[in-house]
Amino acid sequence: MVREMWTDDPGWRPIQVESTALQMIAHLTAGVFAGRQLCRDREWIDITIQYSMTAMVASEQLWRWPGWTRRLAARILPSCRLLSAQVQRADELAMAASQTRKNEAATTREVRTEQSTSYHDGLEWMEECARGRPYRPGVAQLSVTLGAVGTTKDLLMQVLYDTAGKDDLMDALREEIIAVVSEHGWTKAAIPNLQLMDSMIKESQRLKPVGITGIRRTPATDIHLSEGGIVPKGVPFEISNMHMWADADLYPNPRSFQADRFLRLRRVSGHEATAQLASMSADHLGWGLGRNACPARFFVAMEVKVLLCHLILKYDWTLEDGCLPEVRRYGTFLSADPEGKLLVRRRREEIDLDGALV
Ligand code: HEM
Incomplete structure (x- = not known):
């Protein structure tokens, strides 16, 4: 390989x-x-x-x-x-x-062959x-x-x-990919074992979810809040995501990007599942919450991780001189900087994912 x-x-x-x-x-x-x-x-x-x-x-x-x-x-x-x-x-x-x-x-x-082409898409x-x-x-x-x-x-x-430009993190991610693919092969079963990558993506999503609010609902009946207020039936409301990047009790040093934050949290009793990328919880509303939470979150987690395995093994990247990406706000929506530029360099990958499909 x-x-x-x-x-x-x-x-x-x-x-x-x-x-x-x-x-x-x-x-x-x-x-x-x-x-x-x-x-x-x-x-x-x-x-x-x-x-x-x-x-x-x-x-x-x-x-x-x-x-x-x-x-x-x-x-x-x-x-x-x-x-x-x-x-x-x-x-x-x-x-x-x-x-x-x-x-x-x-x-x-x-031609009566036993072999038929099947598609899974x-x-x-x-x-x-x-x-x-x-x-x-x-x-x-x-x-x-x-x-x-x-x-x-x-x-x-x-x-x-x-x-971008975080060499130590990239080295750790590469080590993880190589170890996981060497043990499990380049298979679907390998992907959940990419735990640092999982944590790193969840941390990016914590600091920049899709919006300042993540959940919009219109109650079918009056909702009586524990503090005493009422959200009346039929009145649309949104739930703030601000605690995700501002609440130091939930996330120590909440505004700093710590790639392994959720990897560490996974080891804390009670957080083993909720600290995973595709999970949802009131502390991290990146996919929304409850019955209407994003149904595609498992697919997205898989898709982005597969892509990142290729990118991380095959490329180095860093911010172009003078580029300081800023999150853009459109109404309640948040978007990654549409004008950012990276410098990218091909590197020799340690393992050949293209040839490793099983
Ligand atoms: C990074 C990618 C994505 C993010 C961050 C995301 C985020 C979200 C959020 C925050 C919600 C609202 C959940 C709620 O109200 O509780 C949602 C709903 C939804 N998403 Fe996603 N989504 C993503 C990708 C996708 C993709 C790829 C698809 C389709 C293939 C998809 C399909 C849906 C659908 C159908 C709903 C509505 C679910 C419902 O109302 O029951 N999403 N998503």
Whole structure:
């Protein structure tokens, strides 16, 4: 598994963090949701990236029209027309990918081989759920991708900023990856053993969750608070996330980034589970809480860790001179700095993950 051949020193190169993270997450997400064929299709990736922006502009423009005129306005407004064209094209590409699979399955049956190609991805799952009923696979794909790519890209960006130039941390993370992959192979079972990485990502999310608030609810009945107040039925409310980065009783030295904070917390009785990245608790509302907590948190944790294993083994990165990433605030939303730049340098990886798939 150890790579012997590596002679070039490619030197440091600047990268724009947001566009790089967006490309990586869009490809990975497409691999899981839409499958191998579409995740390598440039047009598909471009649509999944652009769709969320087009949808935001189109909805913002449509809101300016009175409700009863919106159907007509949607036919005229350039943003809505672009959105329809993107959805239409996504349908064509997804249907073509589905058809390729059906043809493959038919051929497999004709030649009567025992070996059939099976797919484990969103495209296949949607086909199974549809059970022959008509549906628009492009619409279905874009609906899930819409909430998935931006949030995960944002988490990855923050992790890249928080780890930039921290050589000791990178060495410790590399040691962990090498030890875990050597013991468990490059398998799904290996990933939960990446405990320092798990803690480091959770710490990034603690200091920069998706918003100043994480939970929005509209109570179905009056809620009587223990201190005596009432949240009346039907009145929407939000719960602050501020304790995550400001409460020193919960998190000593709360504003400092400590990559191993949750690794240490895991060893404290009662916190073994809640200190893990995909867990939720009132102390860390990065995924929300309760029945409506983010259902994709296990998937996201897995996706980001797999990607980080590759990045950490294959690259060094540091902030570009003068770059001091700042969390941006849009209303109650928080976003990793969209303008940050890193210097990135290829390194010789100690183990070859690309060749280690089992
Ligand atoms: C880093 C990435 C992500 C973060 C930080 C995140 C965070 C959140 C948060 C804070 C909530 C609100 C939970 C609550 O109200 O208690 C939520 C809900 C939700 N998320 Fe995520 N999310 C991420 C990725 C994803 C992805 C990739 C998907 C889909 C594949 C997804 C699908 C959803 C859905 C469907 C809900 C609504 C759940 C419900 O109302 O029952 N999220 N997410």
